[in-house]
Amino acid sequence: MVLSPSGGSNAARPISGSSSGVDSAIETLEVNGETVTELAADGDIVLRIEHEFPSTGKHSASFRVSTSISDHSKYFELLLQPGRFGEGESISARHSKLREHYKSMVEVPTNELPAVRVRDVGRISSVKSLAPLCADFLSILHGKELQTIPPVANLANLAIVADRFDALGAVREYMRRKKIFRAIDGKTTVKTDAGLSEERVRQRLLIAMMLDCPQWLEKYSARIVAKGWVGSEVDLTEPLWWDLPSRLEEELAYRRDSVLETIQSLQAFFLGQYTSRERQCKLGYDSSPQCDSFQLGEMVRFFTKVGMLKLQGGVFGGSDEPSEPYIGDVVSLLDTLRQTPEYQIDRFHNHCGIRTKILPLLDLLSEAILHIGICSECWANDRQQYAWMNAKRPLLWKRGTFSLRAQSHRSKHIVVREMFTATEREWS
Template identity: 60%
Template sequence: MVSTSSTGRFSDGRSTPSTPMSEAADSPAPNNSSKGMEIAPDGDIVLEIEHEVGKPAAVHSYRVSATILTTHSKYFASLLQPGRFSEAANVEAKHRNLREQYGEVGKAPPRELPALSIKDVGRVAVKSVGPLLGDFFNILHNREMQIPPPVANLANLAVVADRFDALEVVRTYLRRKKVMKMLDAKTTAKADLALGEERVRQRLLVGVLLDHTPWVEKYSLRMICKGWASKEVSVSAALWWDLPGRLEDELVYRRECMLETIQSLQSHFLALYSSRERQCKLGYDSSAQCDSFQLGEMVRFFTRIGTVQLQGTLIDVADPPEPHAGDLINLLDTLRQVPEYQIDKFHSHCGIRTRLVPMLDLLQRAIPHAAVCGECWEANRTDLAWLGAKRPLLWRKGDSGLYGTGHRHAGIRDFFTATERQWS
């Protein structure tokens, strides 16, 4: 929401105004205004920003340069474009009066400058938006901020930069200050692995909005493997709880496809040992009894670890189970624990272990490549996203797209999204 203090109130609803903003009745400035911050000593405009964190919400004032705002922020460039909205005409009229009075607008005291009142700085999570907006406007004016800021502050800063369509100048500033490298250097491997969901989400949001691709790949994979991607979130939650650009939905879908792939491997062996094709490896003395024994032990193992649920088909008496909520890597490790069952001492390697473990190795090598590639997601997400892509009818073991070096996005996607997989 935006309004001008001397020309009436008006509002916007999006990051960059694209249609004329509705004007409402004049109203006085709130009495709970906080002390103003002078970002540009010779600034020619005052921003009065109110973001409802507490009640009553405080109003934070910033003396800034309109020229710098319009240079680095498409939001302000649109808002203050001459002839487009009434706000620009009101600011220019006030500037003419101040130039007549002071010679230069920058010599006028802050209380006489034209003021824009803005509500809503984006889906941030802070006790007070004052310091956060101070950092943002300092970056726009190429002034110093605390380096390196905590990751939570950086995530909130990215949200504000996105809200005001000023991501590029913030990206450039942070690259020049090598902020991401400093944060990585301060975080040990042990501390990184111990990060909770919110901290991981904050880093992923920073990686996406501020174009730090290593964080996109690392933390998107962690969210997929941990099962932290969610389909539902409150609209009042911070932006990192609802990742933008369909990324949240993409992570949910990738995990679903990966779980389906793991389940297809389990189904493959259940179908083999339930078929008429003999699986016993004893040669001429192979027996149906051995296959039946192996099938029973396999079902018992899968049931014990919670990956199979036996249910009758005569009548539906139970709701479908919830999708697996645990870590995918831990799930593969659990499946590796399947014993090499033997019906007697002569029947060695008749079970699934010797065939299952190499397939689990294949899955474990493929999973890291299921992460969202930050570079490709930014440049070509339409072609490389899994969500909405046409699913291959069949994946065969040995398909070349799964192997090799470099980017293997298409091959990995085909492997995990195929409607049917030929494991042997």
């Protein structure tokens, strides 16, 4: 708690060169050599916000605000409540003295108001100035309109700040009322959206999670799983979107592993079929083990060529290290499998290879992958039952049990989850 001394200049001047989206009529004041942004003419405290950035050091910004911000922030409600913390008691005592000299807070010079210092605004990205971000946040708490829609990166930082000060409800309501998500989607072309970098996708996912945008949560979580943008080491100096909270990061990594394991089981299924004693060639009297051997050899060659199979010695494998998981796009991986040639040992043996058999299974996988994203409703209201990482793995999944048609909302989630998390799968 810091009480500003009396005296000093209180001249006001408009903001210039600010990247903030708040109304341009907001003014800044020079108070005892410090710039104070006036967000409320009747503001009864000066809020000084400080934040330490790993690369650029300490940033600070000061604002004249109303203690009414505590109506929309549990953090400020507890901090400013008289009798709970020293700040609240000091502010109450200062206000009592000010009322003896002024009829209203509008008349009180900024330099005579009690000041409160707050440190740390959360794991935001580095910014040139802390003032515009905090001005946007505090303006929303005051019921003010932002002049423009902040860029997605700024919205992600805004969500982090709102979460830090337990004020997500106010920002969510503002986003809903101003239809911010619809406006951003309306300005984003399909080509631009498809080309978003991992960081841009993660920013959208964090925004969706914190500010309640179900369509973004499902869409961009599915993209992260499909692209393989999971499993990186956590760096606590990086912005929060690189380490998604509420175990979302763990859930996405688990879903990625489950999808890859399922695709690998499909490959293992066909290799097992052609190495078993059961004849796969179905040419009647002309069916032959030579055809099966030919198909097995071509299959192994194809899988090895595209990097999906690694032949390894089984007599002495001490020097062999396990292969690294596939890091590419699973949609591209399925497209690669669709290129499986229709090999023929001669002109009579049509459809003896795996191409005819694998294409319907790839269609089934492609359909299921459309539903690997996080459902906002289930994640928020029934996470323990919904999350893949919490579910008991089925011992056996059978192809005939998979159908997304005429399924209820929750049943559809279960059908997809059971296919991807089963211990064994029967693809025939």
